[in-house]
Amino acid sequence: MVERKWLYIYLVLPILLLIFFVADVLLGSEIISLSRALSAFSGEDASYVSAILFRYRIPKALTALAVGVALSISGLQMQTVFRNPLADPYILGVSSGAGLGVAMFLLTCNVFGISILSGAMQNLGHAFAACIGAAAVMLVMLFISARLRDIMAMLILGMMIGSAAGALVSLLQYFSDAVALKSYVMWTMGSVGNVTNLQLAILLSVVLLGIIFVIASIKTLNVLMIGEDYARSLGYNVKKSRTAIIVAATVMTGVATAFCGPVGFIGVAVPHVARMILHEADHRYLVPATMLLGGVTMLFCDVLSQLPGQQASLPVNTVTALLGIPVVVLVIMRNQKIV
Amino acid sequence: MESALQLQNLSVGYHIGAAAKVLCANACAEAKKAELVALVGRNGRGKSTLLRTIIGLQKALSGKVFIFEKAQHSYHVKELATLMSYVSTDNVKVGYLKVFDLVSLGRYPYTSWFGTLSTNDKEIVMHSLQLVGMQDFAERNTNSLSDGERQRVMIARALAQDTPIVVLDEPTAFLDLPNRYEVVFLLQRLAREQRKTILYSTHDWSLAVKTSDSMWVMDSDSFWEGAPADLLQQGVFDKLLIDTNLRLDAKTAEVQQK
Incomplete structure (x- = not known):
């Protein structure tokens, strides 16, 4: 008999992923029927439907999938490395750091009279700025976590760093012009629908590399789970592997945040839901389950945020927050043995 | 008898x-093979630091640690992991982590990149649980x-x-009286029957005197080692109690008022 856990990983979650991917492609302000979509795929239907599908919907669904995988895997890595069940790029202020990087990039280009670079340079600059900002915060958190074992204190510090980044962004906004300001504000709303093909290509390659890296570091994550001293006494070069894992989480968060805005609570909530479904702490199961569930969740949130059939849509990070916060509350209560 | 550990x-x-x-x-x-060694000393005297240095978690300020007559720093960390294992004071709390999976992490120096356990690995994990009397808890x-x-x-x-050497940092610290005794007797049994060299730090001097083969005693400027009975006769423990009105009875090894 196949174990229940593997059933989830090989069957249930992949099917869910497929269903939500198709749903995300078909549902939007214009609802496309499956048969029309199929005829567009076979090339029979070359109307506006195929334009919507290929130019907008499919890249958007791929983006949602990639962002979901990137953020949930980053969350899992951070929870394990910091040994903190509530660690996640958003809560620890890493997303805010990425936001500060983006704000500096978008807003200061104008201050210095440089017209925004175009094409590849702009996309790469944007992603690079976000990664630098994310890395700066991650460095601070690493430095602090080595001296501080208190879970709650670290979260409060994460909030402080987030606020500090926010204050700096406000300052930048005050001195920037209307056009740059608007593009920044639009970015903060979070959207998986505005990525260019080049951005999507960057995002997908980063996530793919991230997935390969995380699978290769499964054993290390399992050892780090019980603490660095144990990891070392088991023959692991803790400093090196810890740094590599943090860098991977930072780059994935940075790039996802750069192109889609700060999307919260996916990183903290998804790994916990994976643990609850599988009743597992072993990363051999958690890593694939978290990736799949992250993709499913982000696609689901995107479907909801599109308000199918309506002209309006919601910022996707409001949806992820509304879905993710109850999970965070549950985790806190369990940690305090309330539930 | 073969020397396992030497400072x-x-x-x-x-x-x-x-x-x-x-x-x-x-x-x-x-510390020789199959010996139970207790490390005692007042708080803040560096018992944990000494154990961490022996294990290789931090560097010595000077001097050397020898593991089976070879300097500790000349071993690769992966090699050390097959010679010494460690139990820290850290309270491991991971949600949904099963007892079997936690114990099987001990097999990691021997498994492939994915950490898949062989039948032999699984047997060793179950045997380890049996040795500590926790075999019925594997799925908990x-x-x-x-x-x-x-x-x-x-x-x-x-x-x-x-590993031939096991180092434990205050394994009885948070335990109630029966559990304290049971853990120390377990360590004694493991040293005798599994022929392991076991070095552990403790604050329970009386129990350590009665159960250890040898003791290491730390003070701010001195370090003694010897058989517990000899150390007791020499009044080594009383030197640690100099600022108190307590002493260790030379016959019963119980704490008494002066």
Whole structure:
């Protein structure tokens, strides 16, 4: 008999992923029927439907999938490395750091009279700025976590760093012009629908590399789970592997945040839901389950945020927050043995 | 008897900026194969630091640690992991982590990149759980264990690592009286029957005097090693109690008022 856990990983979650991917492609302000979509795929239907599908919907669904995988895997890595069940790029202020990087990039280009670079340079600059900002915060958190074992204190510090980044962004906004300001504000709303093909290509390659890296570091994550001293006494070069894992989480968060805005609570909530479904702490199961569930969740949130059939849509990070916060509350209560 | 562990003029401590804070200077000691060695000393004298230095978690300020007559720093960390295992004071709390999976982490120095356990690995994990009397807990969640049960599981994890030397930092610290005795008797049994060299730090001097083959005693400027009875006769323990009105009875090894 196949174990229940593997059933989830090989069957249930992949099917869910497929269903939500198709749903995300078909549902939007214009609802496309499956048969029309199929005829567009076979090339029979070359109307506006195929334009919507290929130019907008499919890249958007791929983006949602990639962002979901990137953020949930980053969350899992951070929870394990910091040994903190509530660690996640958003809560620890890493997303805010990425936001500060983006704000500096978008807003200061104008201050210095440089017209925004175009094409590849702009996309790469944007992603690079976000990664630098994310890395700066991650460095601070690493430095602090080595001296501080208190879970709650670290979260409060994460909030402080987030606020500090926010204050700096406000300052930048005050001195920037209307056009740059608007593009920044639009970015903060979070959207998986505005990525260019080049951005999507960057995002997908980063996530793919991230997935390969995380699978290769499964054993290390399992050892780090019980603490660095144990990891070392088991023959692991803790400093090196810890740094590599943090860098991977930072780059994935940075790039996802750069192109889609700060999307919260996916990183903290998804790994916990994976643990609850599988009743597992072993990363051999958690890593694939978290990736799949992250993709499913982000696609689901995107479907909801599109308000199918309506002209309006919601910022996707409001949806992820509304879905993710109850999970965070549950985790806190369990940690305090309330539930 | 074969020497498993040897300290040669070992000074341990830590650096504050450029200055070194020495906790224990010029310690010389030896632990032989199949010996149970208890490390005692007042709080803040550097017992944990000494154990961490021996295990290789931090560098010695000076002097050397020898593992099977070869300097510790000349081993690769992966090699050290097959010679020494460690049980820290850290309370491992991971949701949904099963006892079997926690103990099987001890097999990691021997498994492939994905950490897949062979039948032999699984047998060793179950055998380790049997040795500490926790075989019926294999499928239990680690979060549902009592302090005594958790400590035994952590010892089983070290046993699964299958090392000739096991180092434990205050394994009885958070335990109630029966569990304290049971853990120490377990360590004694493991030393005798599994032929392991077991070095552990403790605050329970009386129990350590009665059960250990040898003791290491730390004070701010001195380090003694010897058979417990000899150390007791020499009044070594009373030197540690000099600022109190307590003493250790030379016959019963019980704490008494002067």
